[in-house]
Amino acid sequence: MSDIRNYIVFLILPISLGQELLQNPDFENVNSISPWICNECNAAIIPDYYHGKSSVHVSGRIHKYSGLGQTFPVQGGHHYQCSAYIKVHFNTQGKLFANLHMFVTYKTTDGTSHYKQFANDQYHQKEFNWEEIGGDFYIPSGVSSAKVYIQINDHSVVYSLDHASCQQIPHDSQWKIKATDRIENTRKGRLNIKITSDGQLDTNGLIVQIKQTKSKFAFGTAFRAQYVTDSIHKAYQDFLYNNFEWVVPENSLKWKQMEWSRGHINYDKGIDAVKAVKAHGMKIRGHNMFWGVPSRLPRWLTGLSSSELLQELHNRVNGMIAKSRGMLEHWDVNNENLHGDFFEQHLPNPNITNDMFRWIHNAEPNVKLFLNEFNVVSSSISTTAYTNQGKRFRIDKVPIYGMGIQSHLPSSTINMDSLKYRLDKVAESGLPIWITELTIMDSNENNKAAALEDVLTMFFSHPAIEGILLWGFWDGAAYDTRLALATGSSVTPNAAGRKWQELFHQRFRTNETHTLSGQTSISQKVFYGDYQLTFRKNGVIVHTENINMDQDGQNIIVNL
Template identity: 30%
Template structure:
């Protein structure tokens, strides 16, 4: 805490804690807070040594309410930071706060190696700015209880009541006949990114085709790949990847038309100004979208607009909406997405759910036909309630949310599997989530280390087995018999099915599809 002074104060906040309200031990804000004054450096504030209270490989939730006190004007960055030994700083959550109201910090962390000392700090504002901290808590996540809740939620969101009505000449003789229902495919989109060189690996390609029904290209559609030098277009890799996906009936997201982060913009584009840059943007849109019109289901229009401003800085604020408007004109069947990272975990003040909502509303006000929200999902220690809270805030827009680049890192494959399950269950159970795309699955071909599901030699590791087990869990299988009305009623996941009925004249198999349009679906089957 340094030389700052701490005192206990009392206040009755007007906001209830969204992230703590579902925790039995904390149903309301206490009203007591710590006031830190006389701060002479950014790191000064309330702190506590918590070494003996932590266990390795356990995900801990961080929750605190903060408010800037006297000495500060406008918003200031406030964060929970853990000093681990002498050389490691761990982000436990952060927020931009002012003196007008209380703001909730929510984050998470996990220790992979035994530390000699861990100290938790609340810090961030400049020297001279007071900090108020209320109900600062760090506690282990109860995943077991959360999973039971999510299973019930998933049943409501991803299943439907179905009535199979058997018709035909044999129907009158079916009373009591046994039947077996087998779901062959869940229609929910589960996908992965792939690269052109991936499909040369037969084992990798086989795993991809067998276990995913959507794809996104890692780099092959990005502008710096298709036009590394001005005027020299190269769509060979994207053509071949798209043909591969179409051959295997895998639907594809387009990623990405533009990238707003300057480091991801190729040098020749960075050198352009004014109408020359505008002409290049128009050529890019016309070239790609006319070539692939109707073949990509989605397009990420301008990637990571919360973290970059290359085009906006040079061409004005409306350029982003212009990209959406023009893309829609050229390929009206494609759903156009925003796409950004660190939206779901409370660790980045640049990309909070609230800021992404503000961005989408601004784009819509400018006539941009935003059709979906891309939440990338590069995460290391997911906490279900934090993810759900972020998705809830985004869902207010009424647009489908897709997890577009999910990878979960942990050196230990069993911990990686546990963490991956947290994210997958949370996303699959949320009614606003329309699909989940992994950012790779095969070791040596990953964006982040220790995120793979399959080892380099083709062995499916524990994270991969967990992914496959969840996909099996989310398939409906059951045995039963035809009732006196010639019907069989069940509740099942959306997707494709077969039913095998033992009729007096032998077994009869039929196929049907359970969609998600209405509460009860009646399906007539001729036997």
Template identity: 25%
Template sequence: MGTYAWLGILCCLFLTGCAVGACDSSYDYTATIECLAEPLVPQYNGGLIRNPNFNSGSSEWGVFGSGKIQARNSSRGNTFLVAYDRNLPNDSFSHKFNLQKDLLYTFSAWLQLNRGKEIVSGFLEIPGGSRKLIVGSVIAKSGCWSMLKGGFAIDENTKAQFYVSSNNTKVEIWIDNVSLKGFTKAEWRAQLSKSIEQIRHRRLRIHVRSNGKNLPGAKITIRQIRPDFLIGCGSTEKILNNKGYQDWFTRRFQTTTFGNEMKWYYTEARSGRENYEVPDAMVSFFRKHRISIRGHNILWDNKNETPSWIGHFLPRQLLKAAVRHVGSVVSRYSGDVIAWDVMNENLHYSFFEDNLGPNASAMFYQIVRALDPSTPLFLNEYNTLENPFDMAVTPSRYVERISEIQSFPGNDNIALRIGLEGHFILRPNLPYIRAAFDVLGTTGLPIWLTELDTKRGPNQAIELEDVMREAFAHPAVEGIVVWGNWKPTGCNHACLTNKNYDVLPHGCAKMCLIDNHFKNLPSGDVVDKLLGEWRSTNLTGVTDGDGVLEQTVFLGEYSIAYDAHPLVSRSGEKVIAVAKDHDPLVLTIDL
């Protein structure tokens, strides 16, 4: 089991104080990407699933489609269910249960094949056959058990039938230790709050002394300078010459990503004629305001997003141009950025692999690491969270791509990170999002939401808040960039009043945080609310009779100021970093 799988178990126990196997009232963060000889026990003792571990054979389970099912035993005596003689992808086993409106359901199961490896997805069929919900997917293998973890929400009381699907009808699908657990919205929110309290806070204990003695009554002010969890916003070149935009942005955000201004097609629109004037000015502006920058992006694996002039290049010409560009942009901004999106959308597209070979992306990661050894390197993809039906970027496929890059000779110790764009055109599926974080977190690699926006319409702000809270409360996530890249043409009156939410009008931004007068729109109000809620600012207090002041603060960098005291005339200030730890951070101030 991976490190984060054990962390998941500990989180469940620590947050709820329950014993193993008795965590039914709290969410279980447990996940693993390892393929195990025997499956772990069913979460929540199976929850709504009857006979979840098949100790009663195939009782409570039936056939879905035209295949056959059979209960079998492993060499260790473990019983599991097998779907075989399959003719169609959906031919498998089934289990029926009742679902309740407005509950959030988390699902898990262990799957294995009799040979090879394939993507296996879990589905729910709603009566009538006109609707199906996807629960989640996993790359199942022969010889070991893989954990499928997912979830869903439903807007009606209904009966449902669970089944699995794999496009390869020649393989047997084995299943064991299935679970389905429903949570009320109140329970779900309570779990978010508990998690935030545990992973984003730390107790700060300040001892004030003078001449070797404790000093009661000392006045202390605690001011957060910079949070540990960074929340940022996309930006455009319009920030360079617009004082209103500058003021609005710099008052709020700690990090940014340029919308287009650092991309290859922007900095070298014509072959051999680089122009960094705009990104240089943007880097200078944000550095002046202590706003960190994500380098986005070095290369893009989508041919349509590369400079038009390379379209006719032979492979050797493409390689030369790409390596030259990588060297140019990385050497220019090394030290100015906190991250590099090295090969953008590398799971959906394969332009460089198609032209330079299957290890092209892994090679470029190695080149960037050689040029800038200390800056984290990101994969950056869409739909891993947004659309469970997109099989190209399921959490297990993302993890597999990470392994492929790391297994390239010389890349074993590369500082990779997980970038999830978060362009939601569907209503966010919160249980699935949390399950995806669980699975990706088992890699031990930090996760960022890199380009977060939600669908235009009356629920945009609500959905944005839901996703941001889900990310902030998860131990594997370290930052969020909201994709609110303001341009006057994108957030004008015509764009903001257009009610056709299914078609984005030409030139309009998908999500505007502000209007053209820099007044917050509902999504901007959500961001401001959360920025305020997740900060510790200007906390004041006086030391007790033992000369001690204790406060619980969010993780981050702080200024600790102490005023003059009747017994001591001296005042002063210290800057400290409050990092994650279960034990209180003890600070001693000698006056």
């Protein structure tokens, strides 16, 4: 696992940004914080620091919005990122977390003031020491200045701030060309085939087909359990098995849906569905073991004591693993952990998610374990907090494999500069990334198809990303029909569905045929994955061979 992480860190280039727009960003002037303003608070330069030799210590806050801010120049019609490193200090009894926010405010040309939150870390512990808070945002046309500021809900919290930054995110009009180049360089390797024979070798007219049968990169979707276990839904099943290689049960492995009443667990629905798709060669993600958002919990958990709750968590892991052992590739451990803290508050244990990872790993060491979160690329609200969580898990030696990014995109209008910035930020965690729940909301199928092509190209090109799963594909089994790639009782692909098929079956796959004229070798770049090599002479198959292409410069010797 560590080798994979180091490989990813090596591949990720530094995030490209414009010039620094803040003044005194490191608080190195021991006599003044200017041009920073401490709004209804006290500020003092102290020798504790994240970067340089000093930081600013903020105390005496009387409102949640009391704190530091600075006005800086901007150019309307562009995207910006702002960040800072923060260390919180609070001694309020019973408080596990501080709720941190980062805002930008500006006035548009009509004189209206706008306040936009672009970063949030609502479960920040004082034990975290220095951590980054930040994100990105758009400044409308006509705006020439903006103010960035820190807000903390509990005004009793004091904090130190250092190494602040605001920069423009440059627009890259060549992003797709660069993404295509990255795909060529990171998703393909050179396959060298040498043809030999124990007797006389004549390759004139020999036809060699190089056909990819599986992709190393994961292309998949969520599915509904009832639609894969009942033959009446053959059209749904055909589309599923013909256009995806990975799947994730949408609801049937979730605790709430499995155990509506305590002790009465329905394993069969989810496990039968897993067996059905596995019989068709699909690889399966487990979603999810826990989900600490109150509305997503079995209701009966809310009345338990902390000791009873802890025992039920163990029962959930042990019972689920006993039924699913060997069937699943992944588990999302505590879903949307940055947006729900039921377990943390009721045990109480601010690090219970770390423990959950260890329990599952001990029960089934070969399953890869994931965090899974939203508002990471669809907005920047949770991007940096999520990156920090991944970094902490690595430092604390939590048995985590990767970072699940849900990617519920609200429309087909997607800023690719911001999307790449957010992906690069999460990649700083040093962990593999999986796109786990991709949706693009648009009732216009052609707009959705164009956006899907752009998004898949960006995701597939990013060296930290190992897989992309849609959150459903059919309008008859979707929480919102605008996300559908296929429609009607025949599950007919719309323009977006046809675009997925084009990318999955053609553009991101290798299927080549070579007709030889006496040569005894072939050298070609191919996508990583499984292949069937077929050799024909005079219309007759003389040899077939299955290979796995998983490294650049792979040499295959075929004896005819």
